[in-house]
Amino acid sequence: MDSFAAARSRMPDLEARIAANPGAFRILTGERPTGRLHLGHYFGTIRERVRLQTLGVDTFVILADYQVITDRDTSANVADSVDSAVLDYLAAGLDPTRTTIFTHSAVPVLNQPMLPFLSLVTEAELRRNPTVKAELAASERALSGLLLTYPVHQAADILFCKGNLVPVGKDNLPHVELTRTIARRFNDRYGRIFPEPEGMVTHAPEIPGVDGRKMSKSYGNAIALSMTADETADAIRRTRTDAERTITYDPEGRPAVSGLLSTAALCLGTTPGQVADQIGDRGSRALKTLTTDAVNDFLTEHRRRRIELESDPRIAWDVLRAGNEAANRIANTTLAEVRDRMGMSYANVR
Structure with a gap:
């Protein structure tokens, strides 16, 4: 049985545990703000976030704006994409009083665990990641350091808030597996801080576009949620x-x-x-x-x-401001624990 099939087979038990004690779970999910969200996002992830939020699961949604440049030469139009995404989240039913919505770039402390995390993985492990392998196969230019370490960025996103549940489709399940590996190795080396998150396979992991290929902004086959x-x-x-x-x-x-x-x-x-x-x-x-x-x-x-x-031009930015503040508080707390476990809590000592 492959890893995706094995993950699907675990879903009934996971769903039962969530239903019995939703407060025991915290999810981290999100996307890169590279354009307007579409039906693939809605059926693949957004609907599931709303369902889990409604059950009482602590929900974090990251707009990974820094990760826009993993495979692009520009960050143009990111602000518009972020604003549009937040409006779609709210319209779909995400409640900012129960779901923390934030941007990657607004939580700088989130990136600090990247350094110890990178020491826990090998180059070979990074190159085996399907996202990295696909980019290597498709691109005619050299692999950037940012793209090579993209799976570790995702691990930092998940673990900074101690997320223990990650809704994923088939393509992203290996990212969760590497995050589990990083959490386990950190805990073994320095003492337990992080949970080993579980991948929660969404009910509609692969959404076709109107032309039959995977729905994607880059293919031009997507129906955006904001279309008339x-x-x-x-x-x-x-x-x-x-x-x-x-x-x-x-x-x-x-x-x-x-x-x-x-x-x-x-x-x-x-x-x-x-x-x-x-x-x-x-x-x-x-x-x-x-x-x-x-x-x-x-x-x-x-x-x-x-x-x-x-009709309220500030609503998306007000939601982000509150979410960014909450995410920064949690990131600072987690970083303090990391420093303490690593014997580096002397940073502020005279």
Whole structure:
């Protein structure tokens, strides 16, 4: 059994433990603010965050703005992406009185444990990480030190607040495994401080875009949560399908048709096969119409709440200010413990 299958097999027991004692768990999750959040973010992670928050799990959401430059040459438009993400979080139901929303760059102490953490892993372990391996395979330029150490950055993000639960999809499960390794090695070497976090496999770990590929801003196949109904209709209408009249769910042979079926099914709470049966031989036009209506109906309340929130231009920054202050308090406490365990708490002694 591979690690992802093993993680999925543990989910019933983990869900039972969360339901029995949600206060025993603290999650750290988030994303890089590289553009507008989309349906893949919503079904893959945001919905799960809202559910866990509602159960009573202590929830931390990081907008990892520093990590934008792991594979990009510019941090342009990050502020707009951060503002947009916070509005989508709030519109989706994240409550800043129960969920700490913060930005990486505003919590400088968070990065200090990176140095001892880096001493606990080898270069070979970093290069085996799937994210790093994929970038090495795809890029024609030299691997940056920031990208090579990206998995350790994520470990620092998780462990600074002593997160013990990390909602993940298949691609990010190895990051959690390395975080567990770092926590265990630190505890063995210096004394126990950190929990070994568990990866919580989300219910929809892989979300296809309208063209059948993984939904991604860089592919241009995503339906952003902040799109208008007309923008959504246009994005779906421009999807290139095929001339076959009978609609079938075939991700390998008919990726774009299957991507639209999956999108509609997620919004309707059904299966792609059932949507295909509903359309039958009415062709791609009927599929696109049904998908457009399903997405727009699903996002109606989200858009209404988002527009209401946008009427206050300061609301996103007020939420971040409070979240950043809370995250800094926790980071300072954790760093003091790290220094003490390492015998370096003399920093402020005369």
